[in-house]
Amino acid sequence: MKNKQIILVKKPEGMIDESHFAAVFTDVPAPKDGEVLVKNRYVSIDPYLRLLTEEPATFSRGVQVGSRMESWSVGEVLESKSDAFKPGQFVVGYLGWQEYGLAEARDLRRIDPSLAPLPAFLGVLGMPGITAYFGIFRYGKPQAGQTVLISAASGTVGMTAGQLAKMHSCRVIGIAETEEKCHYLVEELHFDRAINLSQRSLIEGLKEDAPEGIDLYYDNVGGETLDNALLFLRKNSRVVICGMISQYNVKTPYALKNFDRLHSARATLKGFIVADLMSQWPEAISKLERWVKEKKLKHKENIFHGLENAPKALHSIFTAAPIGKTVVEV
Amino acid sequence: MKNKQIILVKKPEGMIDESHFAAVFTDVPAPKDGEVLVKNRYVSIDPYLRLLTEEPATFSRGVQVGSRMESWSVGEVLESKSDAFKPGQFVVGYLGWQEYGLAEARDLRRIDPSLAPLPAFLGVLGMPGITAYFGIFRYGKPQAGQTVLISAASGTVGMTAGQLAKMHSCRVIGIAETEEKCHYLVEELHFDRAINLSQRSLIEGLKEDAPEGIDLYYDNVGGETLDNALLFLRKNSRVVICGMISQYNVKTPYALKNFDRLHSARATLKGFIVADLMSQWPEAISKLERWVKEKKLKHKENIFHGLENAPKALHSIFTAAPIGKTVVEV
Numbered sequence: 095m096k097n098k099q100i101i102l103v104k105k106p107e108g109m110i111d112e113s114h115f116a117a118v119f120t121d122v123p124a125p126k127d128g129e130v131l132v133k134n135r136y137v138s139i140d141p142y143l144r145l146l147t148e149e150p151a152t153f154s155r156g157v158q159v160g161s162r163m164e165s166w167s168v169g170e171v172l173e174s175k176s177d178a179f180k181p182g183q184f185v186v187g188y189l190g191w192q193e194y195g196l197a198e199a200r201d202l203r204r205i206d207p208s209l210a211p212l213p214a215f216l217g218v219l220g221m222p223g224i225t226a227y228f229g230i231f232r233y234g235k236p237q238a239g240q241t242v243l244i245s246a247a248s249g250t251v252g253m254t255a256g257q258l259a260k261m262h263s264c265r266v267i268g269i270a271e272t273e274e275k276c277h278y279l280v281e282e283l284h285f286d287r288a289i290n291l292s293q294r295s296l297i298e299g300l301k302e303d304a305p306e307g308i309d310l311y312y313d314n315v316g317g318e319t320l321d322n323a324l325l326f327l328r329k330n331s332r333v334v335i336c337g338m339i340s341q342y343n344v345k346t347p348y349a350l351k352n353f354d355r356l357h358s359a360r361a362t363l364k365g366f367i368v369a370d371l372m373s374q375w376p377e378a379i380s381k382l383e384r385w386v387k388e389k390k391l392k393h394k395e396n397i398f399h400g401l402e403n404a405p406k407a408l409h410s411i412f413t414a415a416p417i418g419k420t421v422v423e424v
Numbered sequence: 425m426k427n428k429q430i431i432l433v434k435k436p437e438g439m440i441d442e443s444h445f446a447a448v449f450t451d452v453p454a455p456k457d458g459e460v461l462v463k464n465r466y467v468s469i470d471p472y473l474r475l476l477t478e479e480p481a482t483f484s485r486g487v488q489v490g491s492r493m494e495s496w497s498v499g500e501v502l503e504s505k506s507d508a509f510k511p512g513q514f515v516v517g518y519l520g521w522q523e524y525g526l527a528e529a530r531d532l533r534r535i536d537p538s539l540a541p542l543p544a545f546l547g548v549l550g551m552p553g554i555t556a557y558f559g560i561f562r563y564g565k566p567q568a569g570q571t572v573l574i575s576a577a578s579g580t581v582g583m584t585a586g587q588l589a590k591m592h593s594c595r596v597i598g599i600a601e602t603e604e605k606c607h608y609l610v611e612e613l614h615f616d617r618a619i620n621l622s623q624r625s626l627i628e629g630l631k632e633d634a635p636e637g638i639d640l641y642y643d644n645v646g647g648e649t650l651d652n653a654l655l656f657l658r659k660n661s662r663v664v665i666c667g668m669i670s671q672y673n674v675k676t677p678y679a680l681k682n683f684d685r686l687h688s689a690r691a692t693l694k695g696f697i698v699a700d701l702m703s704q705w706p707e708a709i710s711k712l713e714r715w716v717k718e719k720k721l722k723h724k725e726n727i728f729h730g731l732e733n734a735p736k737a738l739h740s741i742f743t744a745a746p747i748g749k750t751v752v753e754v
Contacts, residue, residue, distance in 0.1 A: 316684065335687045349679030354646065357665045357695035358482050365687035 097122045099162045100191035100404050102147060109343040109412065110144050115163065115405040123196045124173075130202055131173040132185055132195045138166040138216040139398075139407045139420040144342040163191040163404070168205070168215045169424075179204065186215050191404045193424055203379075210386055211395065217250045217419030218393035219382055225336060225368040226254035227378040229312060230262070232371075233364040234334045238263035240309035243300070243326070245319050246339060247288065248275040249411075250393070250419040254382075255312050255336075256285050257391050264310075267303055269296065269319060271415070278417055283392055296322040307331070315340045317348035324352040327359035335365040343412055394418030427452045429492045430521035430734050432477060439673040439742065440474050445493065445735040453526045454503075460532055461503040462515055462525045466727075468496040468546040469737045469750040474672040493521040493734070498535070498545045499754075509534065516545050521734045523754055533709075540716055541725065547580045547749030548723035549712055555666060555698040556584035557708040559642060560592070562701075563694045564664045568593035570639035573630070573656070575649050576669060577618065578605040579741075580723070580749040584712075585642050585666075586615050587721050594640075597633050599626065599649060601745070608747055613722055626652040637661070645670045647678035654682040657689035665695040673742055724748030 096119040103116045125131045146157045146164055157164055167189045171179045176199035179185065185202040189195025205215050217223060229251070236242050242259040246252045247268025256266045256279070267287040268279040276288035289299030296319055300308070307328035313320050316338025327333070333356070341347055356363055368375075385391040396416045398407040404422045411420050426449040433446045455461045475482040476494055487494055497519045501509045506529035509515065515532040519525025535545050547553060559581070566572050572589040576582045577598025586596045586609070597617045598609040606618035619629030626649060630638070637658035643650050646668025657663070663686070671677055686693060698705075715721040726746045728737040734752045741750050 316687075320683075338684055338687060341684060347681055347684060349681050350683045351677055351679050353650075353680045353683070354668055354671060354677060356693060357646075357668060357697075359695065360697055360700060361693075361695050363686060363691075363693040365689065365691050367687075367690055370690060 095122050096120070097192055097194045098401055099193070100401060101162050102157050102159055104159060105149060106144070106147055106343070108345055109409070110147065110405075111409040112405040114147070117402050122194045125175040125196060127175050128199055129175050130171055130179045130185070130197055130199050132167075132169040132187060132189060132197060132202070133172045134167045134169040134189055134193055134195055134424045136168050136213050136216060136397075136421040136423055137189075137191050137401065137404060138220065139404065139411055139422060140165070140222065141337055141339045141342060141411060143408060144412070164188065165190055166216055166221055167195065168212050168220075169195065174199075184212065186220060191401065191422075193401060209383055210393070213395040213397060213419060213421040214386070214393050216421050217395055218254055218386060218391060219379065221368060222250035222419060223254050223382045223393075224375050224378040226251045226258060227382060228368055228371055228374075229334050229336045229366065230255050230258045233366055234259075234310045234312055234332055236262060236264045236310045236332075239265070241265045241267065241304055241307070241328075242310045242312060243267045243269070243304065243308045243323060244312045244314070245269045245323070246314035246337070246415070247279055247285065248417045249314060249415065251336060252312075252314055253279070253283055253418065254391065254393070257283055259310075259312075260284060261385075261390060267300075267308070269299075275417055297325065300326045310334070312336060313338075317341055321348070321350050321352050324350075324355040327355055327361050329360055331359050331361050333361055333363040335363060339412070396420045398422045425452050426450070427522055427524045428731055429523070430731060431492050432487050432489055434489060435479060436474070436477055436673070438675055439739070440477065440735075441739040442735040444477070447732050452524045455505040455526055457505050458529055459505050460501055460509045460515070460527055460529050462497075462499040462517060462519060462527060462532070463502045464497045464499040464519055464523055464525055464754045466498050466543050466546060466751040466753055467519075467521050467731065467734060468550065469728075469734065469741055469752060470495070470552065471667055471669045471672060471741060473738060474742070494518065495520050496546055496551055497525065498542050498550075499525065504529075514542065516550060521731065521752075523731060539713055540723070543725040543727060543749060543751040544716070544723050546751050547725055548584055548716060548721060549709065551698060552580035552749060553584050553712045553723075554701075554705050554708040556581045556588060557712060558698055558701055558704075559664050559666045559696065560585050560588045563696055564589075564640045564642055564662055566592060566594045566640045566662075569595070571595045571597065571634050571637070572640045572642060573597045573599070573634065573638045573653060574642045574644070575599045575653070576644035576667070576745070577609055577615065578747045579644060579745065581666060582642075582644055583609070583613055583748065584721065584723070587613055589640075589642075590614060591715075591720060597630075597638070599629075605747055627655065630656045640664065642666060643668075647671055651678070651680050651682050654680075654685040657685055657691050659689055661689050661691050663691055663693040665693060669742070726750045728752045
């Protein structure tokens with residue numbers, strides 16, 4: 095029995111794609127006391143993975159050339175040397191792009207697969223959903239009736255953040271790049287408005303859809319979208335910097351022209367990374383699970399098949415950017 | 425008896441100077457019930473005045489062509505139709521660049537001239553000092569032992585903010601452009617370090633003086649200084665945007681390259697304008713007055729003589745940028 099893994103074979107400069115990765119086979123490791131061997135069923139594809147390949151990595155635990163790619167995954171316990179887990183149970187862990195992963199029992203979260211399809215535990219019920227939860231409630235803190243603008247609104251973080259803001263009685267405007275995505279945001283997720291950037295500029299869209307400005311800008315993309323959104327900040331508004339997906343694959347960062355609007359709007363801006371809040375994830379997970387169960391929170395997953403397609407899937411979220419959560423079935 | 429006033433005669437594009445103003449004479453107004461006539465002794469010269477001439481004005485109550493320039497001033501009550509004031513008392517008000525000003529009694533603050541020279545009531549004991557107080561304690565919230573970086577550190581806001589941070593047991597680094605200013609910051613105000621931008625770049629200076637980064641950046645200048653300071657933000661650091669003096673006279677705003685550091689540092693940025701807190705100014709004033717009296721807070725004023733020199737004085741704070749508070753003796 096061999097363990098297929100995807101390793102980084104060269105550091106990307108510019109856009110990441112399949113040329114930066116290769117598949118290798120290693121032995122399947124045997125669990126020691128307190129450890130659990132997991133057979134991965136789905137591995138997670140997230141924008142932040144691109145940052146792990148930077149030198150130095152923007153966030154902790156970068157991936158070096160020759161090392162296995164990191165990521166969240168959902169899988170099934172094969173063998174357990176811990177009383178906390180039994181074979182056949184389903185777990186989420188940070189096991190990376192590989193078929194089999196070993197973890198300390200304390201680093202695994204047991205999940206109930208009857209709640210949602212397994213890939214959803216990497217999306218709305220995983221790191222991206224938790225990100226949206228804290229991004230909205232801890233940092234964005236919109237008040238009922240306020241106008242909330244969300245970029246990359248058809249990604250998992252964006253669509254979850256938008257739905258949470260709607261549950262909180264906000265007026266929610268999403269930004270996306272296709273008619274299909276905008277239709278989904280308004281018709282399926284009940285966003286109040288969606289701005290299709292292939293049809294109108296953000297400035298035109300906000301003049302039409304947010305003539306009185308925005309109270310919270312929840313940003314997942316950075317760059318020009320952020321720059322233009324700053325023009326519409328209302329007095330005492332807030333900006334949450336959750337991600338800057340437009341900047342992860344560029345060599346020269348976008349230079350921001352409208353920074354002064356943060357001053358004139360008396361804005362509060364908060365950059366955050368959900369990994370810093372890990373001890374508080376259970377609070378978010380229990381709420382997200384309840385809302386998914388009650389059908390208050392919708393979700394969508396796109397599945398690539400075959401671990402060897404993980405690099406292609408990663409490339410796709412920066413180029414095609416499908417609706418919802420992208421995962422790879424191992 | 426005539427009232428000399430300085431009016432705006434054309435909107436500046438780029439640097440503001442004497443060509444944008446003219447002196448005119450009007451009648452001295454007579455106070456009605458509840459009003460007070462004040463003979464201005466000093467009028468205030470502040471960077472934000474430049475913003476009042478923008479179209480639209482960045483902050484409330486812009487100055488139109490043909491109108492008298494606004495500003496804080498300190499003066500003596502000449503005639504009072506209010507029980508709250510008597511002739512001979514000294515007051516601070518928002519009376520503008522003129523010899524005589526009329527105000528509702530409720531809009532004047534009585535001051536005790538034995539506390540400090542009159543110009544100080546427009547500096548450390550006026551709007552700039554109050555700005556530093558709220559900027560540090562309300563928004564910056566540095567903790568004892570943290571490293572605080574302050575730009576335009578030899579201006580009234582900067583020097584007051586730095587001294588407040590020192591009183592709060594922070595390590596304080598000031599940024600200025602001359603040896604004289606840096607000497608003043610370190611020798612007179614007991615800043616821990618001062619970075620003289622005419623001798624070393626901010627990046628070099630911070631590598632030397634803040635090798636572990638900064639916990640709070642208190643920014644008064646914006647532009648390239650801000651951009652470079654962002655590179656040194658520590659995890660969970662804070663940025664207070666108090667002013668952007670480098671940007672007030674430029675036609676094309678500086679484009680910020682290092683915005684992403686606000687995300688990777690998980691920073692909190694807050695833009696603020698002290699006029700929004702006016703109902704809370706008495707809290708700040710009573711503390712600032714006590715600290716000035718106890719000689720815990722030093723201050724410095726530069727006096728231009730003659731109201732007709734107010735435009736020249738305004739130009740000078742953007743070019744020569746003298747140490748401390750600039751006022752014009754009427």
